[in-house]
Amino acid sequence: MADFTNSQVMGVSFDIPTRYQEPQAVELDADGLVCSAADKILRNVVAVRKVTKPFGSSILAKRALREIKLLRYLRHENIVGLNDIFISPAEDLYIVTELMWTNLQRLIERGPMEDAFARYFSYQILRGLKYVHSAGIIHRDLKPSTILINNNCDLKISGFEHARLQGPQMTGYVVTRLYRAPEIMLTWQKYSAKVDIWSSACIIAEMLLGKPIFPATSHAEQFQQIVKLLGSPPSWIREMVTNSNTRGFIDCLPRCPRRSFADVFPNFDKEANDLLERMLVFDVNERINARDALSHPYLRLYHDPNDEPTVKETFDWSFDNTQTTVENWKRIVYKEVWKFRTLEVKHGNEMNMHMGGKPKEETVPINIVSTSDPDGHIMSGTEEFDDILSSFCQNFDSGEMTTSYQAESVTGSS
Template identity: 55%
Template sequence: MYVLCLHHRAHLLTLTRRRYFVTELLGTDLHRLLTSRPLEKQFIQYFLYQILRGLKYVHSAGVVHRDLKPSNILINENCDLKICDFGLARVQDPQMTGYVSTRYYRAPEIMLTWQKYDVEVDVWSAGCIFAEMLTGRPLFPGKDHVNQFSIITELLGTPPDEVIQTIGSANTLQFVQSLPKRQRQPLSEKFKDADPLAVDLIEKMLVFDPRARTSAVQALAHEYLAPYHDPTDEPVAGERFDWSFNDAELPVDSWKIMMYSEILDYHNVDQVSQEYTEPQPPPIDMAATASVSHPQ
């Protein structure tokens, strides 16, 4: 599974008043990798596949990550990829609000509506990361949220009327209507050296209207990811994630018991998950990333 795992360390729960979650150690993250070297096609395919496989599982549990970016994607020497930092994650809710996600990877519906968005925001972020893997540069490096939206329209054109009609803020609507009308630019021109199948998948992931945007499940089935796609080895959650604990006011000992139980439950699931056959990664020289400092 391509979501960062918890490891059980009982002594940390019993010998200290502080509580720790211990996770597996991975050697680098995608941000470091992208700043250290260009990525070959097979790495891009394999990394994107793992990102989408992880999103399929997370979304099936009714969870939206909301802050997917290269520095939140950890990678080890075997090219195993893990999605981490669910600090902004929330249960799937059509009324979700808030100014979330790092600007470069922020879906337009967050900037436009501020009210109704769903798992599609993660697919947009994954599409931006995909584009960055192809070029080595962020696709939409906005200086602020206004500039960010303007840069998006320069490439994807003016939002369609059905998207503009969903804008709930009068100020946001006025801003969008004040922008010059722009035509969508061919992504084949933006990514001239990329595999045409890669360009086609990006076009499906970076769609203004989230209702028309491809899902993680659909993206996994795209021809570009055919070397790795196996629907029998792309699991979904057994049930929706229960966030009710998030608002609970409990004594410390109760939280301790809940944490302990969660870790034990996870390891039971982990034993079953060993039945899955992990896709074989291409070789990678992790030494090339050793001298790159961690992003701030």
């Protein structure tokens, strides 16, 4: 077996290959423990996140598969990149990505941000969202803590655990409340990628304010604050609300006119206010999309339609409707890890990006991890680890599957 070392970090057992050394806690939350670690091969520092017991249930295994597939598929400068992935002897999943210096939440805690920084970060958020939305994917949990920043002010969106394909019915339990669009609160089974635009606007306003734009302690209070700023929702929006209690609550609210953002936020740049007014709109048909927001005057300094890519191929979500056993999901996850290591880490691939306007002549390589060190020497243990995965997976296709799901169909990967 490939060599693994065990460390106790914040009371959590952390098992990683000898390639990664000196793990130090970065963050511990409901999604798992994230550590920084020194990469012996690339001679830099990376982020390693532990997903504990991913095969504890069918739901957890399917969630792990969804995240792995999305990280393999999404290849963009403003999306956190997948460097490596492995499964420990205890069958915990570890995901290795580039290490970012901080996140927007920590920066905002220092107080209002200078407009120049807020403008640059806003552009990068929307540039990443244009790419994600072009794949038909909704992030569904954008918030300052999922927006990562390095010391060069480069921004990357993370936190795709709750991402889904836009469909006719969507679950309502998404998006941290302070960044939740009104259509999720009111008509939670019907919403689109525009919920990410609303969340982005809340983040942009929070960067400039130094605090949340709708700092409520409940859904009712939050909706009241939204109405005080945007005015009462149109009557046709009320008619779309299927819950009678929710309709009654809306009817009980006093009628409010829409306020001018320039009056409410006089310290904001006038173009920032104009962009926010186009993003914070009840009517999703009138709410601006990421592509059009990028061409707004507030972002003119950075906007370049030839450098704001979309996906080349649509993401294959067919697995997401599959119902099968934990053991079968486990096989599929192992297969996915093996495919990443053999097809991408060892051989490389192209980024899943289509450039608008005139295509770029050069192929942009994935930011992958090589299996050899900078001097060309193969790292001991890597081949052995891959042999174990290969052995586990070699009879995968002959295994008894209860569905017709084809594990090999990963759009944009193999």
